[in-house]
Amino acid sequence: MKKGLVSKLAATFIVIISVSFIMTAAFLSYWFEGYYFEQRKTQLMSDSQLIATAAVQYIDEKITADKFNDALVYVGKYLSANIWLTDNYGIVYAVSDNEHKNILGKQVLTNDLEQLRENHVVESRGKYGKLITAPVHTIEIPIFHNEMFKGVIIMHSSLSEISGALKRVYEIIWISAIFAIMVSCIVIYYISRKIIINPLAQINYVADKISKGEVDRRVKINSKDEIGVLAKSFNSMADSLEKVEKNRREFISNVSHEIRSPITSIKGFIGGILDGVIPKEKENYYLSMTYEEIQRLTRLVNDLLDLSSIEAGQFKLRIEEIDINEIIRLCVIKFETKIKEKKLTVDVLMQDDKLLVVGDRDRITQVVTNLTDNAIKYVNEGGNVKISTKAKGEKVIVSIFNDGPGISEEGLKHIWDRFYKEDKSRTSKVSTGLGLPIVRCILTQLGEDIWAENQQPQGVTFTFTLKRI
Ligand SMILES: Nc1ncnc2c1ncn2[C@@H]1O[C@H](COP(=O)(O)OP(=O)(O)OP(=O)(O)O)[C@@H](O)[C@H]1O
Ligand SMILES: [Mg+2]
Incomplete structure (x- = not known):
């Protein structure tokens, strides 16, 4: 080059x-x-x-x-x-x-x-x-x-x-011209090296290093010309690459961590049974715990696969007319056992009987299920859950409220990140921290919005929009 x-x-x-x-x-x-x-x-x-x-x-x-x-x-x-x-x-x-x-x-x-x-x-x-x-x-x-x-x-x-x-004069003119050409050539050569070639070589060198994995490398060029702009864009590209790389590493370590704990438990339980450390009469109890762990693993893997295929755009959304009120009703029925177990009061406030929206039935059901699951999971025993739908202009606004403890300021920023859990100790058994990222991914694909707010005196509302028909 x-x-x-x-x-x-x-x-x-x-x-x-x-x-x-x-x-x-x-x-x-x-x-x-x-x-x-x-x-x-x-x-x-x-x-x-x-x-x-x-x-x-x-x-x-x-x-x-x-x-x-x-x-x-x-x-x-x-x-x-x-x-x-x-x-x-x-x-x-x-x-x-x-x-x-x-x-x-x-x-x-x-x-x-x-x-x-x-x-x-x-x-x-x-x-x-x-x-x-x-x-x-x-x-x-x-x-x-x-x-x-x-x-x-x-x-x-x-x-x-x-x-x-005249010849003498011509000689002077031509010798001066040749001398001037030579001096200009040398000056041009050095200037072009300094302002173009060296910076480009530097960018090339850094690009090569980054491609070999040194993502923290940056170009140090401060000129205000086009090369300076190129160097700036190059550095911001390197920033995003570094961020992606960091996310990737974090993701892998999170996944490994999430997979390791159920596998360790399963190994312990089955090892205990095989060695005879676990008494015969307790075998069934440990086997059912093993089964739960396997279920947790299966859910984790399914969630991860869902998330990656939605992100990769492989999930073809089947856009159709759906009644969001009906989806919410069915969802609440699904959670009946849990609601009864926790003695919750669930209010469903719907505008009209039917509220038609544009969306993929299965995916929207997944959104409502994940949000309702969270509301029920994070509300205190005997608490309240409120689900409402409201038509506003071209949109339908769906809110899911629970009066449990609010989410911290830091948490509100990170709940959409994969594997993020506010209270790791309390939720570790049943949570993967993938519910909300999946929800957001689906809604983004549909071109819709979702946000979370703490309510006064207490409680959290998750609100999302859908396109009305
Ligand atoms: N309704 C809610 N009230 C309080 N905190 C919530 C609520 N919904 C989510 N959160 C917080 O956000 C975190 C992330 O939620 P998310 O649904 O992504 O994961 P999860 O519920 O922990 O796991 P999963 O949904 O995969 O089982 C939760 O761990 C919880 O701390
Ligand atoms: Mg969840």
Whole structure:
């Protein structure tokens, strides 16, 4: 991952930076060439005024030919240019360099003459007709005196000399560009390592550790950018994983604990009978206790299977129209023996005779049974249990109240957790602590709600909703 991302990022940035620097350097070189020739033209034109003045004086015979030639040679050297002077017909009458003496008296201007007569400067680059075959930069400047066209100053500068100077400038531009590209590449490489690659490598490392079971590992990145957000989400994911892992461990230890105690009892009872430690006449008593333990185990396993299959969504709810009042009535009848044993008063307050709701008959029966079982189990002997149904808008509200001791503040938070029991000693024999989690799971699957409240002066009410038809 490391190598791939670094090289991809670096390559992308390097291409972008190189293209921009190369474009800038090319533009600069192009611009500088234009600028250089423009400057040269301006310089030659301003200096040509001196030559023009001298030429007019020479034409008017105010200075001698020698003096004029000397001046021309001097200016030509000073400007590094070959200077030719022509009359108004384009015939050369003076040159600044000896090698072109042979063109004296020859007509060198024909095509450009028209433009020059109109006082336009003519500029060209390359060979100058057949007279100069090496590439030159040529400027032809007309001489006007008293608004009369008096001739032309032709100035040639060798292009190879000029390009020598330009070459140096180009070298500076391109070396700077290459240097800038190299520096940017190094900076980009280090920055991308620091802000992207290293944090990603850290996240990857921690993810690997977590997948190997070290769920308490966390990423330490505090930047405020997208990587920081990713690290935060990653850590919160790790938090949930740790929680799930903790729950899993707790669950396994709870299940093992719940299974171990009945198995230990069964083993003790049967061992006692086999060893003869338990007297023959007491065997039946211990066997019935063993049977009870086995029943408890069976219930535990069934409850666990129910809970896990409801949670896993494997329990397909059979949604149908059911009469909740009828389910409650049947449920109370089921508990008649227990009610009589504990001498309880059970009130059932129902709105209307029939109250139709949407639900799965078996599952809703399980909900009502578990809640009624709790109410009867946790109420004091001779106490009261009240079950009521009430239609409210689109919902039916079912409440199951018992006036036993309330549930502690802490308990109210945890009664929905698997294996939670308020008073472990009192209920350990007949309880698994799975009743309420199953109830909540079923109602959640139906999209309904359930809550528990302590009542004044004493008692607890469990209330749940169902969808009315
Ligand atoms: N009506 C109630 N009054 C007082 N406490 C209750 C009531 N219903 C539940 N509780 C408390 O909530 C705990 C969890 O209830 P839950 O039904 O899940 O488990 P259980 O009744 O202990 O076992 P099981 O229902 O599996 O036999 C109980 O142990 C009890 O302390
Ligand atoms: Mg219960």
